Amino acid sequence: MKKVVKFGGSSLADAGQFMKAGAIVRSDESRVYVVPSAPGKRNSSDIKITDLLYECYELAVKGQNFYEPFLAVKDRYNEIIQGLSLNLSLSEAFDAIEDKLLHDPEKDYTASRGEYLNGLIMAEYLGCEFIDAADVIFFDASGSFDAGMTYPVLSARLEEAGRAVVPGFYGLGKDGKIRTFSRGGSDITGSIVASACKAGVYENWTDVSGLLMADPHIIPGPALISSITYRELRELAYMGASVMHEDAIFPVKNAGIPINIRNTNSPQDPGTWIVGNTARRSKYTITGIAGRKDFCSIVIAKDLMHSQPDFYRKVAQCFEENNIPIEHLPSGIDTMTVIVHESKFIEHEQEVLSRIAASVEPESLEVEAGIALIAVVGRSMKSQTGTAAKIFQALADSRINVRMIDQGASELNIIVGVLNEDFDRAVRAIYNSFVN
Numbered sequence: 001m002k003k004v005v006k007f008g009g010s011s012l013a014d015a016g017q018f019m020k021a022g023a024i025v026r027s028d029e030s031r032v033y034v035v036p037s038a039p040g041k042r043n044s045s046d047i048k049i050t051d052l053l054y055e056c057y058e059l060a061v062k063g064q065n066f067y068e069p070f071l072a073v074k075d076r077y078n079e080i081i082q083g084l085s086l087n088l089s090l091s092e093a094f095d096a097i098e099d100k101l102l103h104d105p106e107k108d109y110t111a112s113r114g115e116y117l118n119g120l121i122m123a124e125y126l127g128c129e130f131i132d133a134a135d136v137i138f139f140d141a142s143g144s145f146d147a148g149m150t151y152p153v154l155s156a157r158l159e160e161a162g163r164a165v166v167p168g169f170y171g172l173g174k175d176g177k178i179r180t181f182s183r184g185g186s187d188i189t190g191s192i193v194a195s196a197c198k199a200g201v202y203e204n205w206t207d208v209s210g211l212l213m214a215d216p217h218i219i220p221g222p223a224l225i226s227s228i229t230y231r232e233l234r235e236l237a238y239m240g241a242s243v244m245h246e247d248a249i250f251p252v253k254n255a256g257i258p259i260n261i262r263n264t265n266s267p268q269d270p271g272t273w274i275v276g277n278t279a280r281r282s283k284y285t286i287t288g289i290a291g292r293k294d295f296c297s298i299v300i301a302k303d304l305m306h307s308q309p310d311f312y313r314k315v316a317q318c319f320e321e322n323n324i325p326i327e328h329l330p331s332g333i334d335t336m337t338v339i340v341h342e343s344k345f346i347e348h349e350q351e352v353l354s355r356i357a358a359s360v361e362p363e364s365l366e367v368e369a370g371i372a373l374i375a376v377v378g379r380s381m382k383s384q385t386g387t388a389a390k391i392f393q394a395l396a397d398s399r400i401n402v403r404m405i406d407q408g409a410s411e412l413n414i415i416v417g418v419l420n421e422d423f424d425r426a427v428r429a430i431y432n433s434f435v436n
Protein backbone atom coordinates (compact mmCIF):
# COMPACT_ATOMS: atom_id res chain seq x y z
CA MET A 1 0.00 0.00 0.00
CA LYS A 2 1.30 3.42 -0.95
CA LYS A 3 0.81 6.49 1.17
CA VAL A 4 0.94 10.08 0.01
CA VAL A 5 2.13 12.48 2.70
CA LYS A 6 1.46 16.18 2.46
CA PHE A 7 3.16 18.54 4.90
CA GLY A 8 1.65 21.95 5.60
CA GLY A 9 3.63 25.16 5.99
CA SER A 10 3.99 25.02 9.77
CA SER A 11 5.34 21.45 9.44
CA LEU A 12 8.18 22.79 7.27
CA ALA A 13 8.67 26.24 8.75
CA ASP A 14 12.32 25.70 9.73
CA ALA A 15 15.07 23.07 9.82
CA GLY A 16 13.77 21.60 13.09
CA GLN A 17 10.34 21.05 11.57
CA PHE A 18 11.92 19.60 8.41
CA MET A 19 13.70 17.03 10.58
CA LYS A 20 10.41 15.95 12.14
CA ALA A 21 8.84 15.63 8.68
CA GLY A 22 11.87 13.70 7.41
CA ALA A 23 11.68 11.28 10.34
CA ILE A 24 7.99 10.71 9.66
CA VAL A 25 8.65 9.87 5.99
CA ARG A 26 11.62 7.62 6.77
CA SER A 27 9.81 5.73 9.52
CA ASP A 28 7.40 4.12 7.07
CA GLU A 29 8.46 2.69 3.71
CA SER A 30 4.98 2.99 2.33
CA ARG A 31 5.22 6.80 2.58
CA VAL A 32 6.32 7.04 -1.02
CA TYR A 33 5.22 10.41 -2.36
CA VAL A 34 5.76 13.62 -0.44
CA VAL A 35 3.94 16.87 -1.16
CA PRO A 36 5.38 19.92 0.63
CA SER A 37 3.84 23.36 1.16
CA ALA A 38 6.03 26.45 1.33
CA PRO A 39 7.54 27.26 4.75
CA GLY A 40 4.85 28.74 6.98
CA LYS A 41 5.03 30.77 10.16
CA ARG A 42 7.57 29.84 12.83
CA ASN A 43 5.65 31.86 15.41
CA SER A 44 2.54 34.00 15.48
CA SER A 45 4.35 37.19 14.38
CA ASP A 46 6.22 35.50 11.53
CA ILE A 47 5.35 35.88 7.81
CA LYS A 48 4.65 32.92 5.53
CA ILE A 49 7.00 32.55 2.55
CA THR A 50 4.00 32.63 0.20
CA ASP A 51 2.98 36.02 1.62
CA LEU A 52 6.51 37.36 1.21
CA LEU A 53 6.50 36.18 -2.41
CA TYR A 54 3.18 37.89 -3.09
CA GLU A 55 4.70 41.03 -1.61
CA CYS A 56 7.71 40.73 -3.96
CA TYR A 57 5.33 40.42 -6.90
CA GLU A 58 3.20 43.44 -5.83
CA LEU A 59 6.31 45.60 -5.61
CA ALA A 60 7.88 44.26 -8.80
CA VAL A 61 4.78 44.81 -10.88
CA LYS A 62 4.75 48.47 -9.83
CA GLY A 63 8.42 48.71 -10.77
CA GLN A 64 9.38 49.16 -7.11
CA ASN A 65 12.26 47.65 -5.20
CA PHE A 66 11.43 44.18 -3.85
CA TYR A 67 14.85 43.63 -2.28
CA GLU A 68 13.67 43.43 1.34
CA PRO A 69 11.00 40.72 1.11
CA PHE A 70 13.08 38.81 -1.44
CA LEU A 71 16.07 38.79 0.87
CA ALA A 72 13.82 37.52 3.66
CA VAL A 73 12.74 34.66 1.38
CA LYS A 74 16.31 33.73 0.51
CA ASP A 75 17.40 33.91 4.14
CA ARG A 76 14.62 31.57 5.24
CA TYR A 77 15.59 28.89 2.71
CA ASN A 78 19.31 29.28 3.37
CA GLU A 79 18.70 28.88 7.08
CA ILE A 80 16.79 25.65 6.45
CA ILE A 81 19.55 24.32 4.17
CA GLN A 82 22.21 25.14 6.75
CA GLY A 83 20.18 23.74 9.62
CA LEU A 84 19.86 20.46 7.73
CA SER A 85 23.58 20.51 6.77
CA LEU A 86 22.70 19.97 3.13
CA ASN A 87 25.14 20.37 0.32
CA LEU A 88 22.67 22.31 -1.79
CA SER A 89 22.72 25.79 -3.26
CA LEU A 90 19.58 27.51 -4.45
CA SER A 91 21.40 30.56 -5.84
CA GLU A 92 20.61 29.70 -9.46
CA ALA A 93 16.95 29.23 -8.63
CA PHE A 94 16.92 32.53 -6.68
CA ASP A 95 18.52 34.32 -9.64
CA ALA A 96 15.92 32.94 -12.02
CA ILE A 97 13.09 34.18 -9.75
CA GLU A 98 14.71 37.59 -9.38
CA ASP A 99 15.21 37.86 -13.12
CA LYS A 100 11.57 37.03 -13.78
CA LEU A 101 10.42 39.55 -11.16
CA LEU A 102 12.54 42.24 -12.79
CA HIS A 103 11.59 41.61 -16.40
CA ASP A 104 8.24 39.84 -16.53
CA PRO A 105 6.59 39.59 -13.11
CA GLU A 106 3.83 36.97 -12.93
CA LYS A 107 1.76 36.51 -9.82
CA ASP A 108 1.16 32.76 -9.88
CA TYR A 109 4.69 31.97 -10.94
CA THR A 110 6.12 34.07 -8.10
CA ALA A 111 3.84 32.53 -5.45
CA SER A 112 4.52 28.99 -6.67
CA ARG A 113 8.25 29.33 -6.03
CA GLY A 114 7.63 28.86 -2.30
CA GLU A 115 6.62 25.24 -2.86
CA TYR A 116 9.09 24.75 -5.71
CA LEU A 117 12.11 25.71 -3.59
CA ASN A 118 10.86 23.79 -0.58
CA GLY A 119 10.39 20.75 -2.81
CA LEU A 120 14.00 20.97 -3.98
CA ILE A 121 15.17 21.04 -0.37
CA MET A 122 12.88 18.19 0.68
CA ALA A 123 14.04 15.98 -2.23
CA GLU A 124 17.68 16.63 -1.36
CA TYR A 125 17.04 15.99 2.34
CA LEU A 126 15.24 12.71 1.70
CA GLY A 127 17.65 11.72 -1.08
CA CYS A 128 14.85 11.13 -3.53
CA GLU A 129 13.60 12.38 -6.86
CA PHE A 130 12.10 15.84 -7.40
CA ILE A 131 9.16 15.96 -9.79
CA ASP A 132 8.33 19.51 -10.84
CA ALA A 133 4.55 19.96 -10.52
CA ALA A 134 4.67 22.01 -13.76
CA ASP A 135 5.52 18.79 -15.63
CA VAL A 136 2.70 16.67 -14.22
CA ILE A 137 -0.21 18.85 -13.05
CA PHE A 138 -2.20 20.79 -15.64
CA PHE A 139 -4.83 23.51 -15.76
CA ASP A 140 -7.27 24.05 -18.63
CA ALA A 141 -7.84 27.26 -20.59
CA SER A 142 -10.33 28.53 -17.99
CA GLY A 143 -7.76 28.07 -15.23
CA SER A 144 -9.41 25.03 -13.64
CA PHE A 145 -7.60 21.83 -12.79
CA ASP A 146 -7.50 19.58 -15.87
CA ALA A 147 -8.01 16.05 -14.56
CA GLY A 148 -8.12 14.47 -18.01
CA MET A 149 -4.73 15.80 -18.95
CA THR A 150 -3.10 15.42 -15.54
CA TYR A 151 -3.86 11.87 -14.44
CA PRO A 152 -2.29 9.85 -17.27
CA VAL A 153 0.93 11.92 -17.16
CA LEU A 154 1.13 12.11 -13.38
CA SER A 155 0.35 8.41 -12.82
CA ALA A 156 3.00 7.32 -15.30
CA ARG A 157 5.60 9.69 -13.86
CA LEU A 158 4.94 8.56 -10.27
CA GLU A 159 5.08 4.93 -11.33
CA GLU A 160 8.55 5.29 -12.81
CA ALA A 161 9.92 7.28 -9.86
CA GLY A 162 10.70 5.60 -6.56
CA ARG A 163 10.13 7.77 -3.52
CA ALA A 164 9.56 11.27 -4.90
CA VAL A 165 8.69 14.82 -3.93
CA VAL A 166 6.00 16.74 -5.83
CA PRO A 167 5.68 20.36 -4.64
CA GLY A 168 2.16 21.48 -3.82
CA PHE A 169 0.02 24.44 -4.91
CA TYR A 170 0.87 24.81 -8.62
CA GLY A 171 0.93 23.29 -12.08
CA LEU A 172 1.09 24.38 -15.68
CA GLY A 173 -1.58 26.39 -17.50
CA LYS A 174 -2.74 25.89 -21.08
CA ASP A 175 -0.73 28.97 -22.06
CA GLY A 176 2.48 27.41 -20.80
CA LYS A 177 2.57 29.64 -17.72
CA ILE A 178 2.61 28.53 -14.10
CA ARG A 179 -0.79 28.45 -12.41
CA THR A 180 -1.59 28.08 -8.74
CA PHE A 181 -4.64 26.75 -6.95
CA SER A 182 -6.27 29.14 -4.49
CA ARG A 183 -4.61 29.69 -1.10
CA GLY A 184 -4.01 26.52 0.87
CA GLY A 185 -3.94 24.63 -2.42
CA SER A 186 -1.13 22.21 -1.55
CA ASP A 187 -3.89 20.14 0.06
CA ILE A 188 -5.37 19.75 -3.42
CA THR A 189 -2.06 18.67 -4.94
CA GLY A 190 -1.71 16.02 -2.22
CA SER A 191 -5.18 14.74 -2.99
CA ILE A 192 -4.48 14.63 -6.75
CA VAL A 193 -1.20 12.77 -6.23
CA ALA A 194 -2.97 10.28 -3.93
CA SER A 195 -5.64 9.70 -6.53
CA ALA A 196 -3.08 9.39 -9.36
CA CYS A 197 -1.08 6.66 -7.61
CA LYS A 198 -4.16 4.94 -6.16
CA ALA A 199 -2.80 5.45 -2.67
CA GLY A 200 -4.16 3.51 0.27
CA VAL A 201 -4.13 6.65 2.42
CA TYR A 202 -3.66 10.36 1.93
CA GLU A 203 -1.89 11.62 5.05
CA ASN A 204 -2.22 15.34 5.62
CA TRP A 205 0.34 16.43 8.23
CA THR A 206 -0.35 19.68 10.03
CA ASP A 207 0.05 21.25 13.47
CA VAL A 208 -3.02 19.84 15.23
CA SER A 209 -3.84 16.25 16.14
CA GLY A 210 -6.97 16.18 14.02
CA LEU A 211 -10.29 17.89 13.55
CA LEU A 212 -11.96 19.38 16.58
CA MET A 213 -15.60 18.87 17.46
CA ALA A 214 -16.15 22.60 17.82
CA ASP A 215 -14.42 25.93 17.36
CA PRO A 216 -11.73 26.20 20.09
CA HIS A 217 -12.37 29.97 20.27
CA ILE A 218 -15.81 29.14 21.68
CA ILE A 219 -15.18 25.81 23.44
CA PRO A 220 -11.84 25.63 25.23
CA GLY A 221 -10.05 22.37 24.39
CA PRO A 222 -12.81 20.68 22.37
CA ALA A 223 -12.71 16.91 21.86
CA LEU A 224 -11.04 15.53 18.74
CA ILE A 225 -13.03 13.80 16.03
CA SER A 226 -11.52 10.37 15.48
CA SER A 227 -13.47 9.54 12.31
CA ILE A 228 -15.75 11.54 10.08
CA THR A 229 -17.31 10.88 6.69
CA TYR A 230 -16.67 13.11 3.69
CA ARG A 231 -20.32 14.18 3.78
CA GLU A 232 -20.22 15.14 7.44
CA LEU A 233 -17.03 17.05 6.80
CA ARG A 234 -18.63 18.96 3.93
CA GLU A 235 -21.48 20.00 6.23
CA LEU A 236 -19.13 21.20 8.97
CA ALA A 237 -16.71 22.87 6.59
CA TYR A 238 -19.53 24.72 4.85
CA MET A 239 -20.60 26.08 8.21
CA GLY A 240 -17.16 27.41 8.91
CA ALA A 241 -15.15 24.60 10.49
CA SER A 242 -11.66 25.15 9.17
CA VAL A 243 -10.07 21.98 7.93
CA MET A 244 -8.32 21.34 4.67
CA HIS A 245 -8.88 23.19 1.42
CA GLU A 246 -12.47 22.48 0.36
CA ASP A 247 -11.50 21.24 -3.10
CA ALA A 248 -9.02 18.73 -1.67
CA ILE A 249 -11.81 16.35 -0.69
CA PHE A 250 -13.06 15.53 -4.19
CA PRO A 251 -10.11 13.75 -5.88
CA VAL A 252 -9.67 11.28 -3.02
CA LYS A 253 -13.37 10.98 -2.30
CA ASN A 254 -14.03 9.97 -5.89
CA ALA A 255 -11.19 7.45 -5.73
CA GLY A 256 -12.36 6.07 -2.36
CA ILE A 257 -9.09 6.97 -0.60
CA PRO A 258 -9.31 7.90 3.11
CA ILE A 259 -7.60 11.01 4.44
CA ASN A 260 -5.73 10.87 7.72
CA ILE A 261 -5.10 14.27 9.34
CA ARG A 262 -1.96 14.00 11.49
CA ASN A 263 0.17 16.19 13.74
CA THR A 264 3.83 16.61 12.73
CA ASN A 265 4.62 17.72 16.29
CA SER A 266 2.94 14.67 17.81
CA PRO A 267 3.25 11.86 15.27
CA GLN A 268 2.16 9.18 17.73
CA ASP A 269 -1.38 10.64 17.79
CA PRO A 270 -3.74 8.71 15.50
CA GLY A 271 -5.30 11.91 14.13
CA THR A 272 -8.64 12.10 12.35
CA TRP A 273 -9.78 9.70 9.63
CA ILE A 274 -11.91 11.19 6.88
CA VAL A 275 -13.63 8.32 5.10
CA GLY A 276 -16.37 7.49 2.63
CA ASN A 277 -18.19 5.09 4.92
CA THR A 278 -17.59 3.67 8.31
CA ALA A 279 -19.23 1.34 10.79
CA ARG A 280 -17.57 3.25 13.61
CA ARG A 281 -19.95 5.35 15.61
CA SER A 282 -18.85 8.67 16.86
CA LYS A 283 -18.23 8.70 20.57
CA TYR A 284 -20.82 11.34 21.40
CA THR A 285 -23.75 10.74 18.96
CA ILE A 286 -22.85 13.97 17.23
CA THR A 287 -19.65 14.26 15.23
CA GLY A 288 -19.22 18.00 15.42
CA ILE A 289 -20.78 21.44 15.66
CA ALA A 290 -20.07 24.43 13.46
CA GLY A 291 -21.85 27.64 12.76
CA ARG A 292 -21.80 31.04 11.19
CA LYS A 293 -23.28 34.36 12.03
CA ASP A 294 -24.92 37.02 9.86
CA PHE A 295 -27.72 35.36 7.97
CA CYS A 296 -31.02 37.00 7.05
CA SER A 297 -34.46 35.48 7.03
CA ILE A 298 -37.17 36.62 4.65
CA VAL A 299 -40.57 35.39 5.79
CA ILE A 300 -43.23 35.38 3.11
CA ALA A 301 -46.82 34.78 4.15
CA LYS A 302 -49.81 34.22 1.93
CA ASP A 303 -52.96 32.21 2.56
CA LEU A 304 -53.22 29.08 0.41
CA MET A 305 -49.71 29.43 -0.98
CA HIS A 306 -49.52 25.66 -1.01
CA SER A 307 -52.25 25.41 -3.59
CA GLN A 308 -50.09 27.37 -6.03
CA PRO A 309 -47.54 24.88 -7.36
CA ASP A 310 -45.35 27.62 -8.84
CA PHE A 311 -45.16 29.70 -5.66
CA TYR A 312 -41.76 28.41 -4.49
CA ARG A 313 -40.26 28.64 -7.94
CA LYS A 314 -41.36 32.24 -8.38
CA VAL A 315 -39.85 33.23 -5.04
CA ALA A 316 -36.63 31.32 -5.73
CA GLN A 317 -36.36 33.10 -9.07
CA CYS A 318 -36.25 36.53 -7.39
CA PHE A 319 -33.11 35.40 -5.55
CA GLU A 320 -31.62 33.65 -8.56
CA GLU A 321 -31.97 36.76 -10.72
CA ASN A 322 -29.85 38.63 -8.19
CA ASN A 323 -27.34 35.85 -7.88
CA ILE A 324 -28.10 35.18 -4.21
CA PRO A 325 -27.77 31.54 -3.17
CA ILE A 326 -30.56 30.27 -0.90
CA GLU A 327 -29.19 28.53 2.20
CA HIS A 328 -32.35 27.07 3.74
CA LEU A 329 -36.08 27.04 3.11
CA PRO A 330 -38.01 26.11 6.25
CA SER A 331 -41.72 26.40 5.59
CA GLY A 332 -45.18 26.43 7.11
CA ILE A 333 -48.51 25.84 5.44
CA ASP A 334 -49.05 29.49 4.57
CA THR A 335 -45.55 30.81 5.10
CA MET A 336 -42.20 30.17 3.64
CA THR A 337 -38.90 31.40 5.00
CA VAL A 338 -35.86 32.00 2.88
CA ILE A 339 -32.53 32.07 4.67
CA VAL A 340 -29.67 33.82 2.88
CA HIS A 341 -26.31 35.30 3.72
CA GLU A 342 -26.63 38.88 4.86
CA SER A 343 -23.53 39.91 2.89
CA LYS A 344 -24.95 38.52 -0.34
CA PHE A 345 -28.47 39.84 0.25
CA ILE A 346 -28.08 43.41 1.53
CA GLU A 347 -26.77 44.87 -1.72
CA HIS A 348 -29.77 43.68 -3.76
CA GLU A 349 -32.29 43.70 -0.92
CA GLN A 350 -34.81 46.13 -2.39
CA GLU A 351 -34.68 44.57 -5.86
CA VAL A 352 -35.41 41.15 -4.38
CA LEU A 353 -38.21 42.34 -2.11
CA SER A 354 -39.97 44.33 -4.80
CA ARG A 355 -39.68 41.40 -7.22
CA ILE A 356 -41.23 39.07 -4.63
CA ALA A 357 -44.02 41.57 -3.98
CA ALA A 358 -44.79 41.83 -7.68
CA SER A 359 -44.37 38.17 -8.49
CA VAL A 360 -46.35 36.40 -5.72
CA GLU A 361 -48.26 39.27 -4.05
CA PRO A 362 -47.70 38.09 -0.47
CA GLU A 363 -49.88 39.23 2.41
CA SER A 364 -46.79 40.02 4.40
CA LEU A 365 -43.08 40.11 3.84
CA GLU A 366 -40.76 40.36 6.81
CA VAL A 367 -37.02 40.60 6.88
CA GLU A 368 -34.85 39.91 9.89
CA ALA A 369 -31.08 40.20 9.98
CA GLY A 370 -28.54 39.08 12.55
CA ILE A 371 -29.32 35.39 12.54
CA ALA A 372 -26.67 32.78 13.29
CA LEU A 373 -26.98 29.22 12.02
CA ILE A 374 -25.55 26.30 13.91
CA ALA A 375 -25.12 22.91 12.24
CA VAL A 376 -25.10 19.93 14.57
CA VAL A 377 -23.70 17.15 12.41
CA GLY A 378 -23.57 13.43 13.05
CA ARG A 379 -24.00 10.24 11.04
CA SER A 380 -25.07 8.43 14.22
CA MET A 381 -28.08 10.69 14.73
CA LYS A 382 -30.43 8.82 12.46
CA SER A 383 -30.16 5.60 14.41
CA GLN A 384 -30.68 7.21 17.79
CA THR A 385 -33.66 8.80 19.40
CA GLY A 386 -33.62 11.95 21.43
CA THR A 387 -30.87 13.87 19.64
CA ALA A 388 -33.12 16.76 18.65
CA ALA A 389 -34.71 16.75 22.09
CA LYS A 390 -31.30 17.04 23.68
CA ILE A 391 -30.31 19.97 21.47
CA PHE A 392 -33.48 21.92 22.14
CA GLN A 393 -33.50 21.11 25.84
CA ALA A 394 -29.96 22.44 26.09
CA LEU A 395 -30.99 25.64 24.31
CA ALA A 396 -34.11 26.03 26.43
CA ASP A 397 -32.14 25.50 29.63
CA SER A 398 -29.83 28.31 28.55
CA ARG A 399 -32.87 30.48 27.76
CA ILE A 400 -31.93 30.74 24.09
CA ASN A 401 -34.73 31.43 21.70
CA VAL A 402 -34.62 29.23 18.60
CA ARG A 403 -35.55 31.21 15.49
CA MET A 404 -35.39 28.45 12.93
CA ILE A 405 -35.01 24.66 12.68
CA ASP A 406 -34.10 22.60 9.63
CA GLN A 407 -33.37 18.92 9.47
CA GLY A 408 -32.68 17.24 6.16
CA ALA A 409 -34.24 13.87 5.39
CA SER A 410 -30.76 12.33 5.44
CA GLU A 411 -30.69 13.08 9.18
CA LEU A 412 -27.06 13.94 8.90
CA ASN A 413 -27.52 17.31 10.50
CA ILE A 414 -29.87 19.54 12.39
CA ILE A 415 -29.60 23.25 11.69
CA VAL A 416 -30.76 25.71 14.30
CA GLY A 417 -31.03 29.44 13.83
CA VAL A 418 -30.52 31.74 16.81
CA LEU A 419 -29.78 35.45 17.18
CA ASN A 420 -26.17 36.44 16.50
CA GLU A 421 -25.75 37.50 20.13
CA ASP A 422 -26.81 34.06 21.38
CA PHE A 423 -24.45 32.21 19.04
CA ASP A 424 -21.53 31.40 21.35
CA ARG A 425 -23.79 30.49 24.25
CA ALA A 426 -25.86 28.23 22.00
CA VAL A 427 -22.79 26.38 20.71
CA ARG A 428 -21.57 25.88 24.28
CA ALA A 429 -24.95 24.65 25.47
CA ILE A 430 -25.24 22.09 22.67
CA TYR A 431 -21.63 20.93 22.97
CA ASN A 432 -21.84 20.50 26.72
CA SER A 433 -25.05 18.54 26.53
CA PHE A 434 -23.40 15.91 24.29
CA VAL A 435 -19.82 15.91 25.42
CA ASN A 436 -19.64 16.89 29.06
Ligand code: ASP
Pocket residue numbers: 008009037038048050051114168169182183184185186187
Ligand atom coordinates in the same frame (compact mmCIF):
# COMPACT_ATOMS: atom_id res chain seq x y z
N1 ASP B 1 1.70 28.10 0.28
C1 ASP B 1 0.36 28.25 -0.19
C2 ASP B 1 -0.41 29.14 0.75
O1 ASP B 1 0.15 29.67 1.70
C3 ASP B 1 -0.30 26.95 -0.43
C4 ASP B 1 -0.38 26.03 0.76
O2 ASP B 1 0.28 26.23 1.77
O3 ASP B 1 -1.14 25.08 0.70
O4 ASP B 1 -1.56 29.35 0.54
